[in-house]
Each structure stands twice: as C-alpha cells, then as structure tokens.
Amino acid sequence: MALLEGKTAVVTGGAQGIGFAIAERFIAEGARVVLGDLDPEATEAAVQKLGGADVARAVTCDVTSAADVEALVNAAVTEFGALDVMINNAGITRDATMRKMTEDQFDQVIAVHLKGTWNGTRLAAGIMREAGGGAIINISSISGKVGLMGQxxxxxxxxxxxGMTKAAAKEVAHLGVRINAIQPGLIRSAMTEAMPQRIWDAKLAEVPMGRAGEPGEIASVAVFLASDLSSYMTGTVLEVTGGRYM
Known part of the structure; x- marks a missing residue:
C-alpha cells in the first residue's frame, strides 16, 4: 500500500523546486495535494504537470498573510475533505552582507520564512487538532544551523x-499532531544553479559526499515524516546535506 494513501497535503511554495518535488512524490504515494504559491499561472501549470484536478489543486497564496494561509488550508478540507499534512516550504532569498543589507530585505525574508511558517503551522494545527491528528513539516536550512555569510x-x-518547530510540537503532541523540520543543504535547483560558478564550487567542496542533492531527496524525507513510518517522532530536525557541516 502507498505510504500516503488517502491523505491530503498542503504544500506552500509548491509550484517549483523542492515544493513541487514534494507534491510530486506525495501524489506517487497516494496523496492529493493543494499547492499554495504567489504565481497563479505557475501554480496552475504545476497542477497540470501533477495530473490535474483529480489529484491536485492550485491556490494563490501569500504566506505572510494569515487570511491567505487560512484560505489555503481550508481549501484542502473543502476540495478534498481533510488536511492531513502541511508542508511549510515557501521561501525567498535577499542575500547581502550586513553592511549592504537593507531593513526591507531583512524584513521580507523574516516575514516569508518565519511568519509564513508560523501562519502555516498555527492554522494547520488548528484543523488537525480537531481532526485528531496530522503531520506538519517545516523546511528549514543548514544555514539555520551554522549561519552563512551574506545571509x-x-x-x-x-x-x-x-525553535518554532520544537515549541509548537510540544504544544500539540498530546493531540496527535506531529511537527518536524527538514534542513536541506546544497540542493540543485533553479536558485542554486544561478550562483556564480566559483561560489557553487566552494559550496560543493564542503560536501563530503561530493555532490549536490536533488529536490527528490528532500521529498523522500518529507514522505517519511508525513507517513506512519515516523509515528513516534515530533520536534525533530533532519539534516539532508550529504554530510555538510556535520
């Protein structure tokens, strides 16, 4: 039997990259997915790539808006009847050294990643606690473990x-809601492949396995955390880095 048979998942930032890879793998494991993303055309195109309305739906969502995220999680319930898994994946970068970074660049990144994840965690947990259970997976980064220059x-x-994942996990564990995080390392994507070659090479040199990861390798870990295979895990952080920064 597929690991996520009959489950419904919401994936923020699901139109491309890691979010799309997670949605694709979830559908292969029997789930239906609701994609939340800022770009309506790209999100609808992603739904068609995933197999259309029978298995996926598109919702335009700005994760910094609680109202948008509430509409997103509610869409899972109205369209597919439940919200079993929440993937808080949406993110942006505004890299610059502290000397050059603007206050707006700082605020944008904090709003999308941190407030966006809080919105998704809080609103999904509210539905899941009433339903008697669920799994929330927050996408962190190895940058949150070691700190990277310019970030x-x-x-x-x-x-x-x-920190949010661990605090929230303690609040809802007794209600059957599990909350875990994934910290990807250097993952091959449109964003990372746009790096100057010298920066890419320097980052790759830090990976003991000698290669970048693929989005599907994050998706495999997300399937594990979303499924009953991880039924006794909550508040954990799984590094998927090829051994970088062990």
Missing part, C-alpha cells in the same frame, strides 16, 4: 523555524 536574514529565519 543574516535567511540564517536567522531558518534558525527560528527550528
């Missing part, structure tokens, strides 16, 4: 997601 905003937000 005081991003590293702060991703570290904050870890």
């Amino acid at each position: 005081t905003n991003y590293s702060a937000a991703k570290a904050g997601i870890v």
